[in-house]
Amino acid sequence: MKYDAIIVGAGAGGGVAAAVLAESGAKVLLLERGAHYTFANEVTDHLRNHRLAQYGQNTGPGPGNPRVWVDLQGQSHVVQPHHGGYHNNAVAVGGGTPVYGGQAWRFLPTDFRMASHYGVPAGSGLADWPISYADLEPYYERIEREVGVAGDSQPSAQIWPRSSDYPMPPHPKTARGHLLADAAERLGWHTFTPPLLINSTPYLQRAACTGCAVCVGFACHVDAKNGTHNTMIPRAVATGNCTLLTEVHVLRIDMDGSRRASGVTYVDAHGMQHTAQADLVVVAAGAIESARLLMNSATGAHTNGLGNHSDQLGRNLQGHVYPRVIGLTPDPIYDGQGPGVSICSTRFNHDNPGIIGGGMLADEFITLPIIFWKRFLPPDVPRWGSDAKAFMRHAYPRFVDITGPIQDIPNPESRVTLDHQVRDRFGLPVARLSGGLHPETLRTAAFMFERAREWVEAAGVTRWWGTPPRDGLSASQHQAGTCRMGDDPATSVTTRDGNVHGIANLYLADGSLHVTNGGFNPVLTIMANSCRISTGIVQRGR
Amino acid sequence: MFDATQYATLRAVVDCMIPADEFPGGVQAGVDRYILHVLQHDGAGFYPQYVAALDALQHEARLRHQCDFAQLSPSHATALLQALSAGETQAAWLVDAPAWLAMAAEHCAEGFYADPRQGAQRDAVAWQMLGYEERR
Numbered sequence: 141m142k143y144d145a146i147i148v149g150a151g152a153g154g155g156v157a158a159a160v161l162a163e164s165g166a167k168v169l170l171l172e173r174g175a176h177y178t179f180a181n182e183v184t185d186h187l188r189n190h191r192l193a194q195y196g197q198n199t200g201p202g203p204g205n206p207r208v209w210v211d212l213q214g215q216s217h218v219v220q221p222h223h224g225g226y227h228n229n230a231v232a233v234g235g236g237t238p239v240y241g242g243q244a245w246r247f248l249p250t251d252f253r254m255a256s257h258y259g260v261p262a263g264s265g266l267a268d269w270p271i272s273y274a275d276l277e278p279y280y281e282r283i284e285r286e287v288g289v290a291g292d293s294q295p296s297a298q299i300w301p302r303s304s305d306y307p308m309p310p311h312p313k314t315a316r317g318h319l320l321a322d323a324a325e326r327l328g329w330h331t332f333t334p335p336l337l338i339n340s341t342p343y344l345q346r347a348a349c350t351g352c353a354v355c356v357g358f359a360c361h362v363d364a365k366n367g368t369h370n371t372m373i374p375r376a377v378a379t380g381n382c383t384l385l386t387e388v389h390v391l392r393i394d395m396d397g398s399r400r401a402s403g404v405t406y407v408d409a410h411g412m413q414h415t416a417q418a419d420l421v422v423v424a425a426g427a428i429e430s431a432r433l434l435m436n437s438a439t440g441a442h443t444n445g446l447g448n449h450s451d452q453l454g455r456n457l458q459g460h461v462y463p464r465v466i467g468l469t470p471d472p473i474y475d476g477q478g479p480g481v482s483i484c485s486t487r488f489n490h491d492n493p494g495i496i497g498g499g500m501l502a503d504e505f506i507t508l509p510i511i512f513w514k515r516f517l518p519p520d521v522p523r524w525g526s527d528a529k530a531f532m533r534h535a536y537p538r539f540v541d542i543t544g545p546i547q548d549i550p551n552p553e554s555r556v557t558l559d560h561q562v563r564d565r566f567g568l569p570v571a572r573l574s575g576g577l578h579p580e581t582l583r584t585a586a587f588m589f590e591r592a593r594e595w596v597e598a599a600g601v602t603r604w605w606g607t608p609p610r611d612g613l614s615a616s617q618h619q620a621g622t623c624r625m626g627d628d629p630a631t632s633v634t635t636r637d638g639n640v641h642g643i644a645n646l647y648l649a650d651g652s653l654h655v656t657n658g659g660f661n662p663v664l665t666i667m668a669n670s671c672r673i674s675t676g677i678v679q680r681g682r
Numbered sequence: 683m684f685d686a687t688q689y690a691t692l693r694a695v696v697d698c699m700i701p702a703d704e705f706p707g708g709v710q711a712g713v714d715r716y717i718l719h720v721l722q723h724d725g726a727g728f729y730p731q732y733v734a735a736l737d738a739l740q741h742e743a744r745l746r747h748q749c750d751f752a753q754l755s756p757s758h759a760t761a762l763l764q765a766l767s768a769g770e771t772q773a774a775w776l777v778d779a780p781a782w783l784a785m786a787a788e789h790c791a792e793g794f795y796a797d798p799r800q801g802a803q804r805d806a807v808a809w810q811m812l813g814y815e816e817r818r
Contacts, residue, residue, distance in 0.1 A: 508814075
């Protein structure tokens with residue numbers, strides 16, 4: 141059978157596209173490499189999850205899917221999914237959304253016009269988006285309502301022009317959040333409760349968050365965490381128009397001549413190879429795997445991969461680095477209240493003197509004790525012995541911290557290419573990740589580290605510690621930028637509609653389209669942009 | 683996987699790294715069992731380093747105190763590990779002593795602060811100490 145559309149990847153972007161297309165009446169084949177992932181089949185493990193992947197992870201990808209990571213010294217390493225150099229995002233139905241923290245940020249209007257606002261630093265790939273905040277606003281509003289965001293509408297409306305309130309009120313502030321709110325007030329900084337894709341009240345026939353202490357990195361035990369896995373994808377399937385196949389691996393996009401895609405070739409869960417045909421192919425495999433799939437689909441007419449005539453495919457890979465400052469309050473402040481992240485400031489996202497961009501600052505999600513030990517201990521505290529144990533006992537109930545994503549100034553040399561020496565279990569070249577941060581990103585990070593320090597110090601801590609981020613590739617769960625949108629085929633991979641330049645029926649619908657990645661967690665923008673692109677496909681009559 | 687001497691040394695190391703105070707120490711919390719489990723599964727690659735290090739620790743105790751490592755008083759054992767952490771070895775080491783001790787400390791922390799379902803901290807004693815509960 142021939143489908144109207146094949147969507148590769150049932151994550152944040154692909155899941156939204158599936159719902160929009162299937163609800164318009166299109167026959168959709170939605171192909172997902174991962175499996176269904178819920179609390180019922182989760183083995184909760186504090187050492188094997190998407191916040192701490194010490195020995196493995198709680199989702200895919202499984203064995204036989206290595207990548208190659210090139211360090212800053214040029215040394216290549218074959219890496220597995222739980223290794224930091226892999227820059228993994230969860231592979232499951234819903235992509236990262238079943239296990240994420242669900243921070244639900246809109247990008248700011250200036251985030252879409254970074255080059256115009258700041259100029260283009262030498263050696264950077266900084267550019268404006270071909271669309272504006274106003275173009276995306278209706279889709280932000282729709283995603284907030286249809287996937288489900290709990291947020292602080294009144295202060296949010298002062299920062300983002302918005303057409304309606306959040307559908308749910310914000311989550312309650314933690315004791316730490318109240319302390320940090322008071323500290324920010326003393327500094328004269330405006331704060332509010334971060335918007336989350338987590339139910340603060342019962343919503344869309346699912347329960348409210350219970351405030352448990354095992355949140356980010358794990359499936360929700362009451363299904364209060366809203367992702368595409370429990371909203372858009374079930375909606376798509378419920379239309380009867382969408383066939384979801386899980387644990388299938390797309391090998392390549394098939395072409396009909398040089399200007400049209402005919403479908404995809406994939407391997408099913410039993411190892412059988414299939415070809416599926418469609419009028420339209422939408423790739424939403426995440427910034428790294430989407431770029432790799434286009435490269436692995438090279439033909440005689442597209443020798444360097446589909447959409448790569450201008451050598452843009454795979455470039456400007458970006459994510460976020462985070463400065464982090466931790467301090468200790470004189471008295472215990474830990475209240476065990478999840479999701480935990482409960483205070484933020486967007487004061488430093490833009491127009492910082494001498495700095496390009498900036499970032500949002502917030503406190504951390506509720507933190508597992510083993511994560512505190514591995515990542516948050518100060519350098520001068522011993523790692524073993526009675527002092528180490530006593531410090532944990534003293535510090536865990538007293539710590540406050542401020543962190544946040546730094547707007548990455550894109551680096552064209554941070555990129556995905558193919559590694560022909562290392563193959564996956566199907567014999568295909570794996571993704572090769574190389575590059576590091578643009579110097580401006582490091583400068584911004586150093587500036588934001590100082591703001592985080594000011595905030596933590598203002599909270600009346602007895603001591604503080606932390607270090608600004610170091611150079612190194614940023615991608616990981618916030619990976620973006622490898623197939624950027626643009627009006628000029630010489631400097632972009634797709635049109636503003638997400639359509640690959642020169643291939644009439646091939647689209648992208650994930651974070652790979654992001655020209656820049658904001659100083660915010662990108663998932664709401666990925667969903668909204670996919671909604672905009674798939675709505676455009678429907679409106680143009682596919 | 684370890685002989686009796688090696689295992690006794692491991693248990694003594696675990697109790698140096700996570701000593702008992704008002705709350706249980708590492709061995710009482712089952713941290714040694716956790717490490718055995720890791721070395722048989724995801725951490726199997728570390729097993730040869732443990733064998734080499736535990737043998738070297740025994741040699742250090744023999745050289746310095748003429749007894750088994752496991753028979754050292756807690757203060758002597760701790761002082762010895764601190765000296766080794768600073769690179770002050772006397773016996774022959776087939777692995778880097780400070781690096782092995784840092785790794786063992788991390789495994790002890792996993793066995794003490796990670797979750798009991800996966801074999802860490804019997805009865806969630808470390809979480810009681812910190813005031814942490816999963817609450818779900």
